Amino acid sequence: MSESTNPSPVAVAVAAPPESSTTASPTTVIESPTPATPPEDTTGSTPAPAVASVVPAVAAAQPNIEADEIDALEGDSAFGDDASEEHGRRYHAYRDGKYLIPNDETEQDRLDLHHHVFNLAFDxxxxxxxxxxxxxxxxxxxxTGIWAIDFADQYPEAHIIGSDLSPIQPGWIPPNLEFEVDDLEDTWRHKPFSYIHIRSLAGSIKDWPRLLSQALSHLEPGGFLEVVEFEVLLRIQNEHEIAFPPMIKKWQEGLHQAGEAIGRSFDIAPRLKDMLSEAGYVGVHEEVTRVPNSPWAKEKRWKELGLYQQHQMLDATSSYGQAHFTRVLGWSKQEFDVMSACCRRELKDLRYHTYSDLYVCYGQRPL
Structure with a gap:
């Protein structure tokens, strides 16, 4: 994740990708509504252990998304969420403790919903x-294998392998697809591929340069690697009208601090282009799309995208953080639950025109 004290997520529009391999694609800025009154503090509990302030790099200028006229709050209070969704999360058994994101049914549903967000963002x-x-x-x-299944259906002549730490993929799959339990950070033993796809692994990988190097050596000459990652730090488009949501700020700063402490950084997306070039890929290309984190946008496309992104983010506040805050930062479960509930309340507050930058970066193995 990039470093920033005022991350801000907002609805996005993507500009045409540049021809140059070193130029980032332009993005669209969302038009903010009339100034909103800042919400009052809802934390109301003893402060949890402090986390270091994070200052993210400035993102590429993008056009603003026009905001819709909306009520400040929609939906019921986050504090009324079912407690069973917050406790008893299941984690990976394979190399237990290495990956701090759960793999239970709640997380699987979130991953499938996130796949729909990617589909909407990428048309x-x-x-x-x-x-x-x-x-x-x-x-x-x-x-969950959902991207691999869609790809196998679209390319029936290709043979696809989906690898993951957890065997949570479905049994009914296309005949040209197979799944395997494997650790990407081990030495790869595959035959060369013509295309390698990586998505949403920020915070999970210890050594990104080694991963990208292994991928390069396992591509056929002329083959492509494509990496898709959200910048984990949220940003806000209407910062001149309302302060950045305080609990979301605390959450993302804690994630950044915990990720750096265990050597599995979330600060990956904005660095992908440089990392691929340094690893030896040629024709490296980057595209950036702004994705609103709630349905605050006026235009139908961005409102729909923001609605789905909001729903997956409501679950992400638990998936991305419970183990990081309790195991790494020393928070109590109660402290984390209070912060997570406050984050969800802020995500439902449409006065905050927050967005996340979605990066796509691909490069080719030299012929």
Whole structure:
């Protein structure tokens, strides 16, 4: 995640990708509504252990998304959420403790919903790299396998392998797809691929340069690697009208601090282009799309995208953080639950025009 004290997520519009391999794509800025009154503090509890302030790099200028006229709050209070959704999270048994994101049914549902967010943001496009007739494809860190299944249906002549730490993928799959339990940070033993896909692994990988190097050595000459990551720090478009949501700020700063402490940084997305170039990929290309974190946008497309993103973010406040705050930062479960509930309340407050930058970066193995 990039460093910032005032992250702000907002609805997004993506500009046409540049021809140059070193130029980031432009993005659209959302138009904010009339100034809103800042919400009063709802924490009302003893402060949890402090986390270091994070100052993110400035994102590329993008056009603003026009905001809709909306009520400040929609939905019921986050404090009324079912407590069973907050406790008893299941984690990976394979190499237990290495990956701090749960793999239970709640998280699987969130991952599938997140796949829909990607589809909406990319207009249904599964691949950005200019691949032609791929023969062997690897979906590294496949999760529930939903992207791999869609890709296998779209490319029936290709053979796809989806690998993950957890065997949570469905049994009924296309005949040209197989899943395997594997650790991407081990030495790879696959035959070369024509295309490798990586998505949403920020905070999970210890050594990104090694991962990208292994992927390069397991590509056929001319093959492509594509990495898709959200910048974990949220940003706000209407910061001149309302202060950044305080509990979301505390949550993302804690994630950043915990990730750095265990050597699994969330600060990955804005660095992908440089990392691929340094690893030896050629024709490196980057695209950035702004994704609103709630349905505050006026235009129908961004409002729908923001609605789905909001729902997956409501679960993400628990998935991304419970283990990080309690195991790494020393918070109590009660302290984390209070912060998580406050974050969800802020995500439902449409006065906050927050957005997340979604990065796509791909490069090619030299011929």
């Amino acid at each position: 249904g496009k599964l691949v950005h790299a200019p691949i032609k007739n791929p023969s062997r494809v690897l979906d590294a860190g496949t999760g």
